[in-house]
Amino acid sequence: MDKKYQMFIEKVKAKTGIDLSLYKEGQMKRRILSFMTQRGFSDLLDFFYAMDQDQKLFESFLDRITINVTSFYRNQYRWEVLEKKIFPLLLEKTKNLKIWSAACSSGEEPFTIAMVLSKYLPLSQIRILATDIDENSIKKAKLGLYNERAIEEVPPNVKLQYFTQSNGLFKLDEEIKKTVTFKKHNLLSDSYPSQLDLIVCRNVLIYFTDEAKNEIYKNFNKALKIGGILFVGSTEQIFFPETYGFEVADTFFYRKIKDL
Numbered sequence: 001m002d003k004k005y006q007m008f009i010e011k012v013k014a015k016t017g018i019d020l021s022l023y024k025e026g027q028m029k030r031r032i033l034s035f036m037t038q039r040g041f042s043d044l045l046d047f048f049y050a051m052d053q054d055q056k057l058f059e060s061f062l063d064r065i066t067i068n069v070t071s072f073y074r075n076q077y078r079w080e081v082l083e084k085k086i087f088p089l090l091l092e093k094t095k096n097l098k099i100w101s102a103a104c105s106s107g108e109e110p111f112t113i114a115m116v117l118s119k120y121l122p123l124s125q126i127r128i129l130a131t132d133i134d135e136n137s138i139k140k141a142k143l144g145l146y147n148e149r150a151i152e153e154v155p156p157n158v159k160l161q162y163f164t165q166s167n168g169l170f171k172l173d174e175e176i177k178k179t180v181t182f183k184k185h186n187l188l189s190d191s192y193p194s195q196l197d198l199i200v201c202r203n204v205l206i207y208f209t210d211e212a213k214n215e216i217y218k219n220f221n222k223a224l225k226i227g228g229i230l231f232v233g234s235t236e237q238i239f240f241p242e243t244y245g246f247e248v249a250d251t252f253f254y255r256k257i258k259d260l
Helices: 003-016 023-040 042-055 054-067 076-093 108-118 135-143 156-162 208-221
Strands: 099-102 130-132 163-166 169-172 180-182 196-201 226-233 246-250 253-256
Touching: 003 042, 023 042, 023 054, 054 135, 076 108, 076 163, 076 196, 076 226, 076 246, 076 253, 099 135, 108 130, 108 180, 108 196, 130 135, 156 163, 156 169, 163 226, 196 208
Parallel strands: 099 130, 099 196, 130 180, 196 226
Antiparallel strands: 163 169, 226 253, 246 253
16 A cells, blocks of 8 residues: 555545445445546645535545445346245244445435335334445435436335326435434444344445444344344455355255354
């Protein structure tokens, strides 16, 4: 890691608590340098000092470095597995499921969880905690307004039930919005919730170093009940789940079988 980049990420950590050294260096550095040059800077430290004086620039920077690529029902077959296999097993034990959508970006994922679970429970009984490191993403999620691309994979009947089209955007039903509570959370430094039945964390862990992923998996184990499920993204297969107290429940679904 070159000295100037090291100093830059230390200053970002001091200002925000976000430790960029725990993300894969090549990917993160490219992302930062691309944004920096687009904004007319050629030196990382000059860029940091400019951001330190300009809150809007800094918020734009945080938007760029946090991973915000998502959509409703992304990789739809996996959501069918959640609906037809995982939820029935969890609901055999309790109807008051504790669910956490970690690194939820702009809300598509936790709202999809609510839509799927609504096949089994009334919306008034569904409570989902959704967290992200990016406050701007959380603000967007709370608005519940999405473009057409975000809802491409939503089944037609669900689209009719839960979305209203207005001025080229799709507004999410208020009753679905009430099922989700949004909070800011840093997977790499903040404390985790506990006694969870389901954690959904998809298409985020691929950006972390192996050391960071190792810690996150251990923390997910501690956050789940025995028998609880971790649902990860389609590029995030855990090759030795037993290392973290898990077993394979289905492809990309892992069941906690023991405390670490």
